[in-house]
Amino acid sequence: MVQNLMVMRFANTVLQPIWNRNNIANVVVTFKEPFGTMGRGGYFDEFGIIRDIMQNHLLQVMCLAAMEKPATNSSEDIRNEKVKVLKSIRPIQLEDVVLGQYAGNPLGQGDAKLGYLDDETVPKGSRTPTYALAALYIRNERWDGVPFILKCGKALNERKAEVRIQFKDTPGNIFGEKSARRNELVIRLQPNEAMYMKLMMKQPGMSFEPVESELDLTYTARYGDITLPDAYERLILDTLSGTQAHFVRSDELAEAWRIFTPLLHRIEGENVEPIKYTYGTRGPKEADEFAAKLGFMYSQTYKWTPSPGPRL
Ligand SMILES: NC(=O)C1=CN([C@@H]2O[C@H](COP(=O)(O)OP(=O)(O)OC[C@H]3O[C@@H](n4cnc5c(N)ncnc54)[C@H](OP(=O)(O)O)[C@@H]3O)[C@@H](O)[C@H]2O)C=CC1
Numbered sequence: 001m002v003q004n005l006m007v008m009r010f011a012n013t014v015l016q017p018i019w020n021r022n023n024i025a026n027v028v029v030t031f032k033e034p035f036g037t038m039g040r041g042g043y044f045d046e047f048g049i050i051r052d053i054m055q056n057h058l059l060q061v062m063c064l065a066a067m068e069k070p071a072t073n074s075s076e077d078i079r080n081e082k083v084k085v086l087k088s089i090r091p092i093q094l095e096d097v098v099l100g101q102y103a104g105n106p107l108g109q110g111d112a113k114l115g116y117l118d119d120e121t122v123p124k125g126s127r128t129p130t131y132a133l134a135a136l137y138i139r140n141e142r143w144d145g146v147p148f149i150l151k152c153g154k155a156l157n158e159r160k161a162e163v164r165i166q167f168k169d170t171p172g173n174i175f176g177e178k179s180a181r182r183n184e185l186v187i188r189l190q191p192n193e194a195m196y197m198k199l200m201m202k203q204p205g206m207s208f209e210p211v212e213s214e215l216d217l218t219y220t221a222r223y224g225d226i227t228l229p230d231a232y233e234r235l236i237l238d239t240l241s242g243t244q245a246h247f248v249r250s251d252e253l254a255e256a257w258r259i260f261t262p263l264l265h266r267i268e269g270e271n272v273e274p275i276k277y278t279y280g281t282r283g284p285k286e287a288d289e290f291a292a293k294l295g296f297m298y299s300q301t302y303k304w305t306p307s308p309g310p311r312l
Pocket residue numbers: 028030164186192194195196214216217218282288298299300301302303304
């Protein structure tokens with residue numbers, strides 16, 4: 001599905017003209033896990049969520065969403081474009097980040113009762129973040145001013161990895177406040193791979209009311225009898241066949257660390273205290289507040305109903 005980001009962007013004409021700062025308000029790349037460190041905290045504590053997920057997994061996905069069309073689809077050309085994106089990002093400031101650490105939920109079941117600090121392998125009083133949201137800006141002609149919001153965390157409410165592209169408000173809205181909902185293109189990497197475009201549509205029937213709806217490509221519905229390889233299966237196959245597109249090149253790695261290292265040094269040097277969030281929630285409310293300040297809009301009104309299939 002990650003590879004599909006490239007095919008979708010560069011093998012179609014419809015997206016290319018709108019894939020820029022004129023039309024896109026923000027891009028959110030999310031990775032959420034519904035479990036904590038599960039006894040692996042001693043290892044995790046040396047790194048924290050930024051090194052574990054954000055600096056590598058999320059940054060890679062962000063590059064694929066943001067890069068220019070490569071000259072060819074060879075590994076080298078793709079990696080050249082990813083490096084160009086990274087070179088256009090300044091090091092992240094502490095002010096551009098919200099950090100969290102999960103606490104146990106006394107009403108939860110099993111592991112959910114345990115906070116990060118209850119993991120016996122975690123040093124007492126550790127301030128290692130298990131949740132982070134960061135805003136990155138790509139200073140190039142296509143993206144200048146568009147926040148790329150990377151967020152990831154452990155012990156959250158669900159398992160999910162997705163890219164969410166939120167488009168700007170419709171100018172000159174003639175349908176009233178209820179129609180003032182942002183179009184979004186969501187590429188869900190896991191679980192249940194899907195791609196859906198949230199659009200305003202006329203309420204079916206006699207009403208002329210706009211309602212939130214979607215163009216939906218759910219992989220299992222569209223390609224039901226196909227086995228979708230697990231991400232690691234793909235990587236192992238790439239290793240065996242010597243395909244390097246999904247592996248980080250050394251200059252890419254150096255750029256990624258250039259962006260994150262000053263932030264990591266500040267967090268650790270100043271012993272920054274992460275905000276507590278309860279196991280099984282969406283993370284600190286401060287993260288939502290910060291995303292809202294960056295221009296991310298959450299309508300609370302979108303309801304999805306899986307298609308019951310055609311009635312013939
Ligand atoms: N083909 C399919 O399978 C489809 C499935 N659906 C499903 O429908 C459901 C709703 O769709 P979805 O696109 O997620 O739409 P929503 O309107 O629920 O928007 C979700 C987005 O808003 C954020 N958010 C959630 N709660 C808050 C809050 N209280 N404050 C601020 N931000 C918030 C989420 O962040 P965060 O990610 O951090 O929680 C996420 O970025 C999902 O479960 C989705 O999987 C929808 C369309 C197609």
